Amino acid sequence: MALLSPTLIETGDLSITGSSGTRQDRLFHAIRDKIVANLWPMGGRLPSTRKLAEELSLSRNTVTAAYEQLVAEGYIESRLGSGFYICVDLPDHYLPTQSSRDDSRPPAIAQALDLNAPFAPGVPDLAAFPAAKWQSLLQRHAGRQSLMGNQDLQGLAVLRQALSDYLASSRSVHCDPSRIIITAGAQQALSLALLATLNRGDRILMEQPGYTQMRKIIDWQGYQLQTLNIQPYQGLDVNSVLTSESEALYLTPSNQYPMGTTLNTEQRLKLIEWAIAGKRWIIEDDYDSEFQFAHRPYTSLQGLAGQMGCDDRILYVGSFSKVMFNSLRLGYLVVPSSLVSRCLMIKDALTGDTQAHTQAALADFIQEGDLLRHIRKMRRLYKDKHRLMLDAISRFFGDQVEVLSQPAGLHITLRWQGGIGEDDWAQQAEAAGIVLRPLSYYEPAAHPTRDWQGAVLGFGNVATDAIDTLIARLAALFHHQPERSTSSESA
């Protein structure tokens, strides 16, 4: 949004107070407070880094770094060749941690970019969703008075029945409606799974790189994270699990996130045995296994255990974000009978029952066959997109990058050596309006053995005919390798 003659911000009364934090931090907070308090007009232009550095007797590097952080968190924006401006649409981008789910970008990268921008992982094709059908189902239930009062904490019985049938036939999950808990999104299912099985200080094994949103619960609740290094193509080293004394294992066995490997039946059996023998828990996150392009998906780990009559240590987590759309915010947890009442106790305390009308509409969507139809259609569409992605990557990158992930799901994982750093590339992509997730985002600390660069591209919500252009743009950044540092600064 171009503003005519932007106000130059008067920074005379800006002072760096307090003594905690670096000077950069204090400057960042001082400016942010002005913006948040509406004391500086939206669209106003900040003094150049050189000018402010002089005024405040700070080094120019300090000011530059503070400005960059303000840009990264969406308070100000940089306009090439013109300077730094206070962002106009403050309320939308107010907070440093506003974004959610796995699809949030790393905190180091600007928040102003749309959460669902091209290549954001975990976003399905939103335009292809049968919105009219969904609207009519919502309409069918939205006025039902019997759904307006307090509802079953565990989820509507009709939905649990429909889901039970679907899971049994599509994912070989061993369950009945009494073992399903409907949650307000899969993240709630993951947190319930942890809170119902572990005590503070308990150990949990988790893939590295792995699902960042899971790590947030682990960190916040004070569980001991024990990482399992995922090797390209090989995936999980099952032996390192078998020798572990951890109380629990969290994993994505059908399409390791984000490395795109899969566990075969033999490996799954070993893990099940480990859990049963040691009375440990396995939390299976089956976030996108509906989308396998090369072969039929493996039976879920939970279903495999169920076939042998020993699924009482396995919790199965599923999401509707990938097969329908993200903001639906419905997920589910399939637990052993022994855990049902404990999970419900925690759900009751933390959040209560889940929105009823949407559940009723979803039950119909499943029961009337719409979900399966949509999944089949999307499997074809994503398979096409995946092929177009591979083609474009091959054409624009040649052999400079390698695709690690199996043909499945909604994302592609790249590896390369030498050349641009993954974090730099991601930052430049961001500036170009593209989400490129660096692999570092999925690692709690620097990976001990990784001597290569990696990044994840979600192709679910990218238009088929935009793939070439976007990959070309990424390739240009990749090959150009502009310097990092303060090259974008202009004032």
Place this chain on the structure above:
Amino acid sequence: MALLSPTLIETGDLSITGSSGTRQDRLFHAIRDKIVANLWPMGGRLPSTRKLAEELSLSRNTVTAAYEQLVAEGYIESRLGSGFYICVDLPDHYLPTQSSRDDSRPPAIAQALDLNAPFAPGVPDLAAFPAAKWQSLLQRHAGRQSLMGNQDLQGLAVLRQALSDYLASSRSVHCDPSRIIITAGAQQALSLALLATLNRGDRILMEQPGYTQMRKIIDWQGYQLQTLNIQPYQGLDVNSVLTSESEALYLTPSNQYPMGTTLNTEQRLKLIEWAIAGKRWIIEDDYDSEFQFAHRPYTSLQGLAGQMGCDDRILYVGSFSKVMFNSLRLGYLVVPSSLVSRCLMIKDALTGDTQAHTQAALADFIQEGDLLRHIRKMRRLYKDKHRLMLDAISRFFGDQVEVLSQPAGLHITLRWQGGIGEDDWAQQAEAAGIVLRPLSYYEPAAHPTRDWQGAVLGFGNVATDAIDTLIARLAALFHHQPERSTSSESA
């Protein structure tokens, strides 16, 4: 549902396995497993308690107790003079702990009764809600693709803006959209408020009797509950707060739940001062203050503090369950700026963002004036219902019960001495299809000084012309005082 010639269940293969639990427990589980596995036909008749006791060589009391538990949890039903039958609508009443929110009945009382049956507290008039208007708003947004991807974790900016305006004008709440966090129901707002401010082991003051759902979080998270005894008509003893070293205070200042007292401005100011001076937290639960029939509501505690520029220790929790309907599952939390990012961090880990289309519809519902219109209409309706309740109680009970609660909100609190016990009365009401909440439900332990009986009646969702009949039915039970024990057994 009457079935012709019900099948008599063949119990020949029923065996009481395992050695854990009492014989009653094991019998209960053995029968439940048969029902859940669909091995016994729905509607089938169970053998009489005498016959089954003989078959299994158990005492008849054991069988009777197991049957009663099965009735209580909704697996079987008792038909007067005819025997026990397997419930036809199993999925709806499957689980012992299915109920949710404050409006769940105490565990000791049967769960088969509809959660929103007459006099269930906390349920608004569902028939009076403008469902058609709500449907059209949902319809307006349900197909919007821009709302289908990942959303702002804090809540849609349009909703926070609309809510901020509403809260400022209607509840004198001191806030701006950046301090509002939209939650999936008020229960989530309450749990976030606690989790963001307290550490395990910290002390929290809470009214006794008080809101049971709050106690569940406190217990589960291992905070130290310190009770503040609420006296009829007097309410909270503010001095007992002022001398406390607790880290936090949770309260319902505008309509104490369930005793229906209110804090005046002087008392509120003292509490604010206590919190500020000692760097303590106050969590203000303003669940139904829109409905005051005798006078204008007091300024919210948060708003009062805000007027003095010292609201940075106060968290304000609000709900749409009472002003709209329960299953909407949207609530909100207004927090000091210093707590926003911590609350969002926890929300991100535990549950993620909140359903977007409903938020967008709600924003319009507020902004287009529908919410205020509905509240005004409901205030008149509830005022009428409240008067009818008082009339009926006076007519059918005379001076045998006393109404403690102020003319406000959606419930009436009764007190009496001598005569029937509150728990017995509640159980008998339950059998008659009426929710009568005994006061013991709101107390963590036996009240130290209470030498009277009490109960709560929610009148929000009771039809105006049903009030007389229902109160008459309760009065008959009250006066008749039938014995407790197993008088309902028929086989």
